[in-house]
Every structure is written in C-alpha cells, then in structure tokens.
Amino acid sequence: MCGIVGYTGSKNAIPLLVEGLHRLEYRGYDSAGVAVAGPDGIGVHKTAGRVADLRRVIPDGLSGAAGIAHTRWATHGEPSDRNAHPHLDPAGRFAIVHNGVLENSDALRKRLTADGADLASDTDSEVLAHLIARSGASTLADRVRDALSQVEGTYGVIAMDAENPGELVAARRGSPIVLGLGEREMLIASDTAALVRFTEKVIYLEDDELATVTAEGYHTSTMNDPGGTRSTTRPPTALEAGSIDYELGEHPDFMFKEMTEQPDAVDRCLRGRLDRRFMSARLDGVGLTPREYQQIRRVKLLGCGSAYYAGQLGAELIEQLARIPADAEPASEFRYRNPVVDPETLYVAISQSGETLDTLAAVHELKRKGGRVIGLVNVVSSSIARECGSGLFLHAGPEISVAATKSFTNMGVALALLALELGRVRDLSMADGRRLVDGLLAVPSQLTGILxxxxxxxxxxxxxxxxxxxxxxxxxxxxxxxxxxxxxxxxxxxxxxxxxxxxxxxxxxxxxxxxxxxxxxxxxxxxxxxxxxxxxxxxxxxxxxxxxxxxxxxxxxxxxxxxxxxxxxxxxxxxxxxxxxxxxxxxxxxxxxxxxxxxxxxxxxxxxx
Structure with missing residues (x-):
C-alpha cells in the first residue's frame, strides 16, 4: 500500500514523479505529495486527496533534477495536508517518503518530543526524517542506516538530502522497492507500474537491503554494512510488462476493462500447461516430480481476501480430484497461531501482487520451519515469487482496479491445473483427465458468453x-x-x-x-x-x-x-x-x-x- 516514486537525472523530475504517482494511485489515494530539489533547498508540495488534486497545487514551471513523491493509504493519522508525504526534518534539509508501518513510532515520537523536536504531523513516518537529521553519520546512506536501526516494523523508504540533491537513498523491509535504470538517470518506485514508461531494466531490492542512487548508477548493500563496503550490486533484469497494459483506453474504468480481458487472461494461464498425451497438466514451474507429487499427503492454501476465497475454491478441487485433504486459511492468521508445519504437506501462497505482507510473512514462517511452499502470483519477480522460488505464474496481466477480477479467475484456473496434476498422478482416470482438459480449454469461450x-x-x-x-x-x-x-x-x-x-x-x-x-x-x-x-x-x-x-x-x-x-x-x-x-x-x-x-x-x- 502507498505508492512511492523517486527520480534523479537530467530531466525535470516533476512530470515523471506525478506520472508515476498516477500509475500507483491504486495503492493508496488519501493524499499525495512531491518534494523536489531546487536552488533554495527542498520544496514540498502536498495535499489531501488524489493525484489530480496534487497537480493543481504544484506551481506552474516548478522543476528540479531530483525528487521524491508519494500517494498515501492512511495508517497513522487521518488523511490531511499535514499528514501527507513527503515529510521533512525541522531544518528542511532531509525529506522522506515511506510505505509501511513503524510499530514503535509512539515511543520514538515521545523520545523525540522529550528532546525538543517539533513533530508536524500525526504519522509514524515523520520520525524517520527527524532520526536521519539527528544522525552523526557522514553520508546519507549511513544516516538512513542509523535511523532504520532504531525502528521496528516494515518500510519501503526513499530519502534525499538538500546538500547533495542528486543522490537518493532507498531501503526496504517488508515493503517493495524497485530501481529503474535509464540513460544517465535512475528511478525508484514501490511498484513497476510507475516505471514501465521510462525503463526496461530494473533491480528489485531484497529485505534489509539499501541502495544509493545517482544519475550515473546505483550501489546496493545490506543494512548492517556501514559504508556499504560489501556490495550486493547485481545485474538488472528485464521489465516485461508494456505500458499499454496500464492504459484505460476506451473503457469506462479499469474494473470493466479487466473483466473483459478475462477470456484472454485464462487462455494465457492455460497456454502450454495442458498435456493431451497424459490428459494432465504440465506445471514445470512447480518443480515437482511425479514421485514427489505422490508423497504429498495434504495441501494447505494461504491467501488474504479474494486470494483466500480462491484458495477455498482450490482446496475443494484438490480434494475432489486428488482425494487428499486440502484446506485454505487466511495467511494473516496462519503465522500467529504457531502452526504445525508438516514436511509432507504442500503449502501454496496465493497473492495477486506477490507482495501481500501477511502472505509473505507466512512464507517466511513456513521456510523457517522447513515447510515446502510454492507461490501462486501474478508478478513473476515479486517478493513471494522470489522467496518461494517455484510455483505458478498467473499470467493475468496488470490489474489496476482495487477489486480483483481477472486475477481471481486465473487463480481458480491455476488451482484447477494443480488439482488436475495431483489427481492424475494418483487415481484420477484418463477419462476424467480428458474431460477436465477439455473443460479447461472451454473456459475462455464460456467467459466470453457470460460477458x-x-x-x-x-x-x-x-x-x-x-x-x-x-x-x-x-x-x-x-x-x-x-x-x-x-x-x-x-x-x-x-x-x-x-x-x-x-x-x-x-x-x-x-x-x-x-x-x-x-x-x-x-x-x-x-x-x-x-x-x-x-x-x-x-x-x-x-x-x-x-x-x-x-x-x-x-x-x-x-x-x-x-x-x-x-x-x-x-x-x-x-x-x-x-x-x-x-x-x-x-x-x-x-x-x-x-x-x-x-x-x-x-x-x-x-x-x-
């Protein structure tokens, strides 16, 4: 939740930042703001409301070669001008944007207030700007390290310094951060949707990783490495999604557009995954052999919201076709009940974005306890996909509307494929396999009929x-x-x-x-x-x-x-x-x-x- 964008380069940052926020507005739309470096320091313009409202409060002709921006989904503090990001330290030297929740923010605010700090907002995020300003470190990267070492919770954060405005520092723990590589320019965002018009190469930060970004390039290191002497810098990966997928076109809204895309989305999900020789599914991404499938004694599906309901649908399919116990559970509850993790159970983490924090935390818990877990996600390079290392890509295409439509449908189709594969390595007959293969191939035309x-x-x-x-x-x-x-x-x-x-x-x-x-x-x-x-x-x-x-x-x-x-x-x-x-x-x-x-x-x- 919350959309964050950063830019440093030779262009005017404002249009890129605002365009990036517009594409991230589905992540939060309570307030929005930008901070841009100029000759007189960092200028901040922000307002309660949508990105369209932000456009109206940005002065005509405002420019700067580096800046950060934010569109908010409120957690701490009501949606208002004062609670909108970016936040500054009292001297106006450091600016930050933050996605996540700082769980010890109340204690930090009390400590800062006792030390004479004047906090200008009700947010948890503002304390980061104060902590960065109070650090005695010589670089912005180490100031950010110092600040984040004092917080508990999750963050995807970008910071900038008025005394070195061409350099941005980003860090993540639990909230995604992506770097976009350009020609003598760099971008940062919480989602690739903000980057697809501007770059084809990206770097995904891992948890507890920090990046220093300038127009000339980037350097990544771990949070516990002062000075960043042990580089974690790795080659960029290709950004596959085209910008056309994020355009509304002639449709009245994205939900309608995405509903009408479902026949094609299901066709993509099925393509290359049906095996007519054995009347089964071919799920290379899951990475299990027939013998390993046979050793599975139970399937547990984890998700939140629509992904949880898709998991219930999948559990019913798996029990019917494979005749092994299967059930679904909200990922948000799973890790808090000290679950018994069974090595003969296949765990399936379901998430459209692949970034759902509760589901990602359940994956971490499963891996810590030795569980076998696969991902079922719509973003191939997402945190859950990378953490699981195997699973099923949904191929639904970008989904912008908050309400899940084509992603839910493709979750159901992908889980039907998994159930078919599990069933055919057990007792599901060739005749039933043929019936279901034909049935899956008919789904796109059936959806066209419904539309x-x-x-x-x-x-x-x-x-x-x-x-x-x-x-x-x-x-x-x-x-x-x-x-x-x-x-x-x-x-x-x-x-x-x-x-x-x-x-x-x-x-x-x-x-x-x-x-x-x-x-x-x-x-x-x-x-x-x-x-x-x-x-x-x-x-x-x-x-x-x-x-x-x-x-x-x-x-x-x-x-x-x-x-x-x-x-x-x-x-x-x-x-x-x-x-x-x-x-x-x-x-x-x-x-x-x-x-x-x-x-x-x-x-x-x-x-x-």
Whole structure:
C-alpha cells in the first residue's frame, strides 16, 4: 500500500514523479505529495486527496533534477495536508517518503518530543526524517542506516538530502522497492507500474537491503554494512510488462476493462500447461516430480481476501480430484497461531501482487520451519515469487482496479491445473483427465458468453440496487463463490452483504430474511441442486427475493431473478459463476454512482498489517 516514486537525472523530475504517482494511485489515494530539489533547498508540495488534486497545487514551471513523491493509504493519522508525504526534518534539509508501518513510532515520537523536536504531523513516518537529521553519520546512506536501526516494523523508504540533491537513498523491509535504470538517470518506485514508461531494466531490492542512487548508477548493500563496503550490486533484469497494459483506453474504468480481458487472461494461464498425451497438466514451474507429487499427503492454501476465497475454491478441487485433504486459511492468521508445519504437506501462497505482507510473512514462517511452499502470483519477480522460488505464474496481466477480477479467475484456473496434476498422478482416470482438459480449454469461450449477457445482468443489478443488505449463499463448491461475490459487492458498492453456507441459514441467519433483503444463491447444476432448491423454497416462504446465479435449467417461477451462465464441467463451474457475480456487483455499484476502481478506505497490494 502507498505508492512511492523517486527520480534523479537530467530531466525535470516533476512530470515523471506525478506520472508515476498516477500509475500507483491504486495503492493508496488519501493524499499525495512531491518534494523536489531546487536552488533554495527542498520544496514540498502536498495535499489531501488524489493525484489530480496534487497537480493543481504544484506551481506552474516548478522543476528540479531530483525528487521524491508519494500517494498515501492512511495508517497513522487521518488523511490531511499535514499528514501527507513527503515529510521533512525541522531544518528542511532531509525529506522522506515511506510505505509501511513503524510499530514503535509512539515511543520514538515521545523520545523525540522529550528532546525538543517539533513533530508536524500525526504519522509514524515523520520520525524517520527527524532520526536521519539527528544522525552523526557522514553520508546519507549511513544516516538512513542509523535511523532504520532504531525502528521496528516494515518500510519501503526513499530519502534525499538538500546538500547533495542528486543522490537518493532507498531501503526496504517488508515493503517493495524497485530501481529503474535509464540513460544517465535512475528511478525508484514501490511498484513497476510507475516505471514501465521510462525503463526496461530494473533491480528489485531484497529485505534489509539499501541502495544509493545517482544519475550515473546505483550501489546496493545490506543494512548492517556501514559504508556499504560489501556490495550486493547485481545485474538488472528485464521489465516485461508494456505500458499499454496500464492504459484505460476506451473503457469506462479499469474494473470493466479487466473483466473483459478475462477470456484472454485464462487462455494465457492455460497456454502450454495442458498435456493431451497424459490428459494432465504440465506445471514445470512447480518443480515437482511425479514421485514427489505422490508423497504429498495434504495441501494447505494461504491467501488474504479474494486470494483466500480462491484458495477455498482450490482446496475443494484438490480434494475432489486428488482425494487428499486440502484446506485454505487466511495467511494473516496462519503465522500467529504457531502452526504445525508438516514436511509432507504442500503449502501454496496465493497473492495477486506477490507482495501481500501477511502472505509473505507466512512464507517466511513456513521456510523457517522447513515447510515446502510454492507461490501462486501474478508478478513473476515479486517478493513471494522470489522467496518461494517455484510455483505458478498467473499470467493475468496488470490489474489496476482495487477489486480483483481477472486475477481471481486465473487463480481458480491455476488451482484447477494443480488439482488436475495431483489427481492424475494418483487415481484420477484418463477419462476424467480428458474431460477436465477439455473443460479447461472451454473456459475462455464460456467467459466470453457470460460477458455477452452483461445487459441482462445489469438489468437485475439495477432492480436490486436499492437493497441495503444482501445474503449470498452456496453449498460446497458454491460456498467460496458466494464469499467472493459478497466481497465484490461490499467493496465496490458499499452495500452490506454476508455470505453463508446454504445449509447454515436455518441455524440463525434465516431470522433476517424479509421482502427487503435479497438472497443471491450460487446454484451450480450438480448433485446438490435439489438441496439448493430446497434452500430457495425456505427463503421464499419467508418473503425473501431470490436471485439465482446458475448453469442449471430451472422451472419457471422458482426464483425472482436469474443470472445464467454457460454450462461448465461441474468442478470448474465456480470459475464461471464467479465472473457473473463480478458483473452483478459492478453494475449495482454503477447504478449507485460509486467510484469503481478506488473504493473508499481500500487499496491494492496490501503491504502493511
């Protein structure tokens, strides 16, 4: 969360910094600011609000060859001008931007205040500028080392010094930092989205690594190496994503754009991964032999938010196809319960960005305890991908909207591939393997079919846009679909929605059913169809409207609204059903006039606890 950008070179830094912030705004949009080095020192311009608001407060003609910038997702201190980054020390010599949470900031603020410091904001980040200024080290790099040695928590930080404005220092622990290499210029960012228009070569900092950057190049070293005498500098890697992927084009917003990209995204995820000779999957990135697959006795899937619900979907698939125990758990809870790590369990860390702090921390805990963990991520060079060293790349393409759409769908497809591979090395028959291979190959066209029914889904969404509350229910494979559908509705429309297993309604929640509360029933055409129809009758008997999301042929009058999807193989139906619910949430939110891509209080790529 939070977007940070830095530039040093021969160009005017302001346009590059502001453009970088614009591309990172999905990481936080409570406030924004820039600091640029000029002849009279460091000038800071910042404001509560969006990057568009920042553009209006930057003076015309402002220029400088080096600067830093920030777009904020608030943790400590309300969104306001005074809490916006960058922050300065009292003398105005040092400026910093920071992504992360300093857990001991209260103690540091009290200590600084007792020493006479005048803190200008309510943020945890500001203490870094004061600590850097109070360091007696001779270089900015060592001043940053001194400051960061006193903090506890996470950081991705850039610092600059008015007395040596062409040099920037960046460091990371838990929050990503990427260096971009140019021709006699260097850039720094918290995400490659800010860099794709300006460079094709990048360096990813590792945890507890620090970089000194000038227009001429960079030098990296570890945090515990005063003077940086033991270089960790390594060759740059190619930046694969093209800038076109970050452009809105003719679409009304990024969520709509990304939903329409799903057929192509699934096709990319499947390409080269289906083996028609053995009617199985070919997952070279996982790096396991058939014998090693057979030795797996359990699968544990870890993720947060939509990634967790995708993990639930995957766990159900793995149990069905491979007949081994599988379950999903929120990564945010996993490491805090002192988990028993089993060497015969395969752990799967799921994250769109590959930078989700809770999931990355779970990976660290697993590796520390000797667990076998693979990553399932959408950014091939991300922290989770590098830490795991093996896994499945989602190939969804950049996802800008805060609400996960194509990344969730590709998570489901990738987990279906893993389940198919696990099943075929065990007892899943060749005939079932063929059925599922054919079923996976059909998914892109099925998604195209769903997107073609957008107008009908929008009509149903508009009909129920006045509801203040909704239930989403499903059984077994429909349950994670219901959870993801409820989350989509909550996060972009602000309509209160709760998901329940359909069988649990009668154990309490049925008391809330009334004519003003619609229930969305996830209704795959499987062996539980009759039981799900019984649940619908229970809801209707109490006056509740029912919207069915289904690939089944329902008798007339069974429900008050139907969202139909093409029939898929029963194990893969959750993927197609989920896409229909994305469209439902999207059009309900549009009817209510919500800002789709940047829902209030949220941000993408959650790099703080």
């Amino acid at each position: 073609g029914t957008e107008a009908a889904i929008a009509e149903i969404a508009r009909k129920y846009a006045g509801a203040e509350h909704m239930f989403f229910v499903g059984r077994v494979r429909g349950w994670p679909v219901a959870r993801e559908g409820a989350q989509k509705l909550k996060e972009i429309s602000y309509v209160h929605a709760e998901a329940y297993q359909a069988s649990e309604l009668k154990h309490g929640p049925l008391a809330l059913i009334n004519p003003e509360m619609p229930t969305v029933v996830v209704l795959p055409d499987d062996d539980l169809l009759a039981k799900n129809l019984s649940t619908i009758e229970e809801i209707k008997a109490r006056g509740g409207p029912v919207i069915a999301v289904t690939d089944a042929d329902l008798p007339p009058g069974v429900v008050t609204g139907v969202i139909r999807v093409p029939r898929a193989e029963r194990e893969l139906a959750p993927i197609t059903l989920s896409v229909a619910l994305q469209l439902f949430a999207y059009h309900l939110a549009k009817t209510l006039g919500r800002e789709i891509d940047r829902p209030r209080n949220l941000a993408k790529s959650v790099t703080v606890e």
